[in-house]
Amino acid sequence: MALLQITEPGQAIDPHQRKRAAGIDLGTTNSLIASRREGGVATLPDENGDHLLPSVVRYLSDKSVVVGTQALAAAKTDPTNTILSVKRLMGRGMEDISRLGTSLPYNFQASDSGMPLLEVVSGVVSPVETSASILTSLAQRAIETLGGELDGVVITVPAYFDEAQRQATKDAAKLANLNVLRLLSEPTAAAVAYGLDTGAEGIVAVYDLGGGTFDISLLKLNKGVFQVLATGGDSALGGDDFDRALAEWIVAASGHDRDLSQTQQRTLMIESRRIKELLSTQQQVPVVIESEDLSFSGVLTVAEFNELVAPLIQKSIKACRRAVRDAGVKLPDIHSVVLVGGSTRMPSVVSAVAEFFATKPMSDIDPDRVVAMGAALQADALVGNKSDEEMLLLDVLPLSLGLETMGGLAEKVIDRNTTIPVSRAQEFTTYKDGQTAMLIHVVQGERELIEDCRSLARFELRGIPPMVAGAAKIGVVFQVDADGLLSVSATEMSTGVQAHVEVKPSYGLSEVEVTNMLKASFSHAKEDVTARMISEARVDAVRVFDAVSNALAIDGEALLSAAEITTLENELKQLETVLDEKNAALISAQTAALAKASDDFAARRMDASVKSALAGHSIDEIEKE
Amino acid sequence: MDFKQNYFEIFQMPASYQVDTDSLADRYRELQLSVHPDKFADASDQEKRLAVQWATQVNAAYVTLTEPLKRAIYMLEMSNTNIEHNPTLDPMFLMEQIELREALEEIEASGEAGLAQLDHYKSDVSNVFEGLQRDFEAQINDSIVEAEQTVYKMQFVHKLLAEANQLEERLLDY
Numbered sequence: 001m002a003l004l005q006i007t008e009p010g011q012a013i014d015p016h017q018r019k020r021a022a023g024i025d026l027g028t029t030n031s032l033i034a035s036r037r038e039g040g041v042a043t044l045p046d047e048n049g050d051h052l053l054p055s056v057v058r059y060l061s062d063k064s065v066v067v068g069t070q071a072l073a074a075a076k077t078d079p080t081n082t083i084l085s086v087k088r089l090m091g092r093g094m095e096d097i098s099r100l101g102t103s104l105p106y107n108f109q110a111s112d113s114g115m116p117l118l119e120v121v122s123g124v125v126s127p128v129e130t131s132a133s134i135l136t137s138l139a140q141r142a143i144e145t146l147g148g149e150l151d152g153v154v155i156t157v158p159a160y161f162d163e164a165q166r167q168a169t170k171d172a173a174k175l176a177n178l179n180v181l182r183l184l185s186e187p188t189a190a191a192v193a194y195g196l197d198t199g200a201e202g203i204v205a206v207y208d209l210g211g212g213t214f215d216i217s218l219l220k221l222n223k224g225v226f227q228v229l230a231t232g233g234d235s236a237l238g239g240d241d242f243d244r245a246l247a248e249w250i251v252a253a254s255g256h257d258r259d260l261s262q263t264q265q266r267t268l269m270i271e272s273r274r275i276k277e278l279l280s281t282q283q284q285v286p287v288v289i290e291s292e293d294l295s296f297s298g299v300l301t302v303a304e305f306n307e308l309v310a311p312l313i314q315k316s317i318k319a320c321r322r323a324v325r326d327a328g329v330k331l332p333d334i335h336s337v338v339l340v341g342g343s344t345r346m347p348s349v350v351s352a353v354a355e356f357f358a359t360k361p362m363s364d365i366d367p368d369r370v371v372a373m374g375a376a377l378q379a380d381a382l383v384g385n386k387s388d389e390e391m392l393l394l395d396v397l398p399l400s401l402g403l404e405t406m407g408g409l410a411e412k413v414i415d416r417n418t419t420i421p422v423s424r425a426q427e428f429t430t431y432k433d434g435q436t437a438m439l440i441h442v443v444q445g446e447r448e449l450i451e452d453c454r455s456l457a458r459f460e461l462r463g464i465p466p467m468v469a470g471a472a473k474i475g476v477v478f479q480v481d482a483d484g485l486l487s488v489s490a491t492e493m494s495t496g497v498q499a500h501v502e503v504k505p506s507y508g509l510s511e512v513e514v515t516n517m518l519k520a521s522f523s524h525a526k527e528d529v530t531a532r533m534i535s536e537a538r539v540d541a542v543r544v545f546d547a548v549s550n551a552l553a554i555d556g557e558a559l560l561s562a563a564e565i566t567t568l569e570n571e572l573k574q575l576e577t578v579l580d581e582k583n584a585a586l587i588s589a590q591t592a593a594l595a596k597a598s599d600d601f602a603a604r605r606m607d608a609s610v611k612s613a614l615a616g617h618s619i620d621e622i623e624k625e
Numbered sequence: 626m627d628f629k630q631n632y633f634e635i636f637q638m639p640a641s642y643q644v645d646t647d648s649l650a651d652r653y654r655e656l657q658l659s660v661h662p663d664k665f666a667d668a669s670d671q672e673k674r675l676a677v678q679w680a681t682q683v684n685a686a687y688v689t690l691t692e693p694l695k696r697a698i699y700m701l702e703m704s705n706t707n708i709e710h711n712p713t714l715d716p717m718f719l720m721e722q723i724e725l726r727e728a729l730e731e732i733e734a735s736g737e738a739g740l741a742q743l744d745h746y747k748s749d750v751s752n753v754f755e756g757l758q759r760d761f762e763a764q765i766n767d768s769i770v771e772a773e774q775t776v777y778k779m780q781f782v783h784k785l786l787a788e789a790n791q792l793e794e795r796l797l798d799y
Contacts, residue, residue, distance in 0.1 A: 181666075225654045321797070325790075384667040392658055419688075421662070421681045481677055482662040547669045595669055602671040606660070606679065613659035614637050614652060 019151040021181070021383035022142045023189070023375025026131065026155055026169065028087040028212030028238060029342060031055045032369060033138040034376035035146060036385075041193070041376045043369045044145045052368060055211075057133045058082040059120035067137040079105040079266040081120045085240055086134075088212045089116055089127035090172075091165030105262035128168050132175035139178055152181040154379035156371050158213040159185035159398050160233035162444050162454050166484065181382040182483060186210070187217035188228055188393060189374030190340040193365060195221045196377060196389065202335035203229070205324075207353050207361065208371075209316060210341035212238040216320045218327040218334070224390035230327035230417045231398050232319045237312065239273070239343040245308045246272040246300075250289060254296035267291040279305050280345050306348045313352045320356055326417050337361040340370055394419055401456075401478055401486060404441035406431055408450045413478045416446065423479045430474075434466040438474060440490050440499070461490040461499040530584070537587040538579060544591050545575055548598045551605060559604045571597045631703060632686035642700060642762040644690055653687045693754075694783050697761050697776050704769050712777045722781055725750065729785070733792055740796055747789050754782045 022035045022044075030052040034043040043051045050069065058071035059081045066074075075082045083106070089097065094110045107119040117124045135155075142150055155178075157169055166183055173180045187206035194200060201221050208215040215233035219226055247268040251260070260268070271289055278285045284301040324331060337357045343349060344367050353361050365373070381391050396419050402412040405428070414424045430438065438461045445453030464472050473493040480486050489500040549572060556565050571594040578590050633640040636652045658664065660679035665672050689695045698708055732739040732746060757779045764772035 182663075222650075222654055225658065227654075322794070325794075382663060382666050390658060392661055392663060394657060394661070419684050421677050422684055423681045479681075482680065543667070544669055547667050547672070550667065551669075551672075595671065598669055599671040602669050603675060606672060606675045609659045610656070610679065613655050 018385055019383045020142070020146045020148055021376070021379035021385065022139075022146070022150055022153050023184075023372050023377070023379045024135065024138055024153050024155045025186070025189075025369075025372035025375060026087065026134065026157075026172075027055055027371075028085050028210055028240065029055055030211070030368065031134050031138055032372035033142050034369070034372040035142060036376050036380040036387075037146075041373045041380075043372050044141050046141055053134065053138060055086065055134055056082060056084050057086065057130045059122045059125065061121045063122045065133050067133050076263065076266050076270060079262045080107055081122075083118060083120075083125075083130050085212055086127050086130040088236065088240070090131060091162070091168035092116065092127075105265045128172045129175060131169070131172035135172055135176035135178060139176060150178065152179045152379060152383045154182050154184050154189075154375040154382065155180060156186045156189045156375045157183050158208075158210075158233065158235055159187050159215040159217050159231040160213065160235045162235070162399055163456050163484075163486065164454060165235065181379055184375055184378055184393070185215070185217065185228070185231065185395060185398070186213075186371045187215045187231065187340060188219065188226065188395060189372075189378065190338060190370045191217065191219045191221070191226055191374065192377050192391070192393065193370045193374035194338050194362075195226060196391070197365060200336060203327075203329055203333050205320070205334050205337045205357060206340055207316075207320065207337060207344065208233075208340040209343040209349060210238050211343070212236070212240050214238060214316050214319065216316070216323045218323055218329065225392045225394065227394040227419070228396045228417075229329065230323045231396060232323035232326065234315065234319060237315060238341075239276075240269075241312055242276055242309050242343065242346070243269050243272040245312065246276060246305070249300075249308055250287060250296055251294070253298060254289070254294060256294050256296075258293070260294070261292060264291045264294050268294075275300060276305070276346070280347060302347075309346075309348065313349055316349075317352055317356050320353075331357060334359070338370075339363040340367050342368055395482075395484070396420060397422070397480060397484065399444050400446055401480070402443055402445075402453070403428070403476060404439075404443060404450045409448060410443050410445070410450050410453050413476070414480065420480045420484060421482050423477060425475055425477045428474045428476060429470050430464065430467065430472045431469055433469050435469070435472070436464045436466055437462045438464060438490070440476065440488065440501075442486070442488055442501075456486070457488070457501055459488075459490075459499055459501040461492065461497065463495065463497040464492045465495055533584040534582055534587070537584040537591070541575055541579055541587050541591040544595055545572060545579075548572060548594060548601075551598070551601065555601075555605050555608065559608065560601060564601070568594075568597055568601065632689055632699060635683060635686045636690070638690075640700070640703070642696065642758075642765055644696065646691065649687070649690055653683065656683050693758050694776075694779050697758075697765075697772075697779060700765055701769070701773055701776060704765075706769055706773055708773065708776060712774075714777055714781075715774070718778055718781075722785070725785060729789060729792065733795075737796055740793070743789065743793055743796070747786065747793075750782060750786050750789060754779065754786065757782060 022033050025032045032043050032051055032053065034041055045051050046053070053068045054072040056068065056071040056075065058066040058074050058078065060066065071082055075084060093114045094116050097104065097108060097116050108116050109119055109124065111117050111126065115126060117126050139150060155169060155173060157166055169183060170180055187208045190206050190208060191204055194204070204219050204221055206217045206219065213233065213235050214237040215231065217231040218229045220229055250268060250272065268289065275285050275287060279300070279302055284299050287296065287298050287300050289296045334357060337353060337359055339350065339353065339361045344363065350361060377391070378393060380387065396417045397414060398416060400412045400416045401414045402410045405411045413426050414422060439458060440461060441458045442456045443450060443453040444456050447453055461474065474490055475493055476488065476490045478486060478488055487500065487502045489498060491498045548568060552565065552568060575590045575594050578586050581587065631640065636649060638644070638649065657680060660676055660683060662673055662676040662680060665676045689699050701708060728746060732742050757775055761772055761775045761779070764775055
């Protein structure tokens with residue numbers, strides 16, 4: 001038998017080979033990127049030392065794109081070409097936009113699939129492309145600081161983002177050429193950073209009020225396992241809404257009753273934000289607005305401001321109450337309350353949270369940075385870097401998943417706040433005599449009427465044998481994996497006729513649209529595309545090669561016969577031989593062969609690992625019996 | 626992966642209706658630490674698929690054993706008894722249920738003033754539910770037929786509790 005070079009178990013990954021991973025907080029107002037390096041986790045600054053990147057993208061007539069502080073500086077003077085708070089548009093359809101408030105100073109047009117597009121001086125862009133520009137800018141920072149391309153990133157999203165919003169975020173990452181290891185809920189990320197930093201145990205509530213979204217999550221922290229018990233929120237409630245309330249107050253007080261120009265809208269929003277921030281530390285602030293035919297001068301006190309925003313804060317507290325109930329805990333069980341997001345700097349928010357939870361909330365880690373830091377920790381774990389502390393996140397489904405039944409009603413198949421991965425089967429039947437096909441309409445949301453839920457996918461099950469109404473049995477299985485991605489399959493029980501769909505939300509970009517954008521964003525010649533394919537095949541091959549050789553080193557002798565070991569070693573060697581070939585198909589084929597040869601070994605390893613997990617317990621029980 | 630293992634066997638706990646929830650939570654955590662797909666970032670696709678299947682199974686087992694009604698139904702299934710969708714119930718029990726339902730409607734009619742009454746109501750109904758759990762525990766080893774009847778009652782009371790909770794949400798304007 002050939003001698004393989006084998007490293008010691010646990011040291012299989014060479015320290016120089018530590019993979020480059022980063023956590024990205026793609027925020028409404030500001031975005032950050034963080035990474036775990038020796039000595040801990042930290043957000044990465046740009047060349048000026050700024051950690052926060054304003055989530056602002058400006059399009060210029062020469063087709064160049066400016067991101068961040070420089071773009072923000074042009075917000076007032078060039079409102080239609082300078083896109084702020086693009087996160088609020090992600091995964092939204094045209095009809096959602098009108099519900100987000102009227103003061104979006106952009107020129108919208110609808111795409112073929114009903115997505116809002118923004119008309120700017122250099123052409124037409126989608127919110128996904130705008131977000132991709134922000135991601136690219138952040139990734140560039142990380143590549144420079146960490147000294148090379150990133151192996152993988154974790155991007156945070158509001159816990160309350162639905163499937164369409166998540167898919168849009170993934171599409172943006174794809175455009176930015178980033179390998180997304182996971183989309184992680186923002187409050188969960190914050191809890192991870194806190195938990196690992198303070199060693200806190202017990203039940204923790206994370207109140208996350210950002211620029212555009214509000215999340216509340218309750219987690220149970222137990223020896224490195226972060227179990228989300230419940231999550232709730234409002235994906236359209238944040239600092240922007242406080243600004244808008246203030247802007248409306250100014251307009252009303254000024255007596256201005258004509259339509260506002262785009263410049264006036266932008267000026268009002270920016271001034272309102274400035275005034276809001278001042279009111280966090282001052283008792284009253286002078287308000288002076290001079291913009292075209294809008295003119296106002298007055299004073300706003302803290303008390304008046306608090307009254308303006310009280311309904312918004314109460315909305316967030318209501319969501320907290322619901323989440324506490326969903327988690328099945330009582331308020332006194334909650335060990336600590338963590339504040340996340342820039343809007344939690346407002347004293348009236350802090351006091352409302354303190355009053356509801358009857359405890360002083362913590363904001364020890366910078367509320368702007370904590371999310372990116374938690375994401376970096378998870379990215380480091382998911383990319384496969386070993387660390388001393390054990391860590392695992394058990395996340396939940398944020399919104400219920402269901403099917404449309406007769407009469408336009410939604411039948412829930414998996415309830416919100418169910419721990420993922422999860423699989424659930426439900427039986428349905430036909431409505432009419434002789435019915436041979438059935439439309440499966442998958443929806444997401446809590447409401448009873450289909451029209452109030454978000455439509456995720458429609459597919460048809462055909463070939464049902466004609467029977468009387470109610471006789472056919474259609475089994476529908478929902479499977480949500482650890483990434484929160486849903487696949488649905490339907491089977492007619494007597495014939496075994498099947499239909500299956502990987503759910504891609506209807507509001508997201510179609511595969512074709514994403515591909516077209518990819519093509520447009522790389523002005524690549526054909527050889528570049530081939531090079532990219534070879535490089536992708538190699539990355540995959542190395543991953544499988546490492547996985548199998550590590551597994552062999554650790555468990556080969558214990559779980560395999562000498563002949564089985566030789567077979568796997570031969571497959572490994574063959575993969576090594578083709579790895580340098582400039583032929584993506586050949587590399588992929590040999591990778592697949594190795595994977596197939598190791599399938600049985602994988603199953604044996606899994607069983608062994610499960611047995612050892614509860615090994616201590618079975619001994620206890622034998623003694624008891 | 627051994628899908629024939631029952632949920633109690635997955636956690637290596639005795640198949641009894643009374644469950645030590647702390648110990649169950651501990652074992653759930655330990656099992657997920659060894660089977661969750663996130664722990665297989667570097668592994669082969671086959672291992673990842675198995676991890677998803679295992680983690681899904683462990684989640685299902687945990688939810689079933691943690692919730693009293695689901696656990697009872699599951700134990701009936703383990704004894705090869707599948708519950709019916711429209712069972713015949715003891716008329717006395719149904720009368721009591723009708724009265725309890727009427728009481729809930731009265732509370733709803735009194736609006737926000739009904740909140741204090743609702744608290745009492747919920748604790749009464751919870752007591753009934755706990756009584757049924759004790760009945761089930763005594764019956765499951767001796768008389769599956771009686772245990773099955775008790776599960777039907779539990780379903781009724783469980784639904785009533787859920788409705789009381791929904792009413793509370795409405796009254797508090799969640």
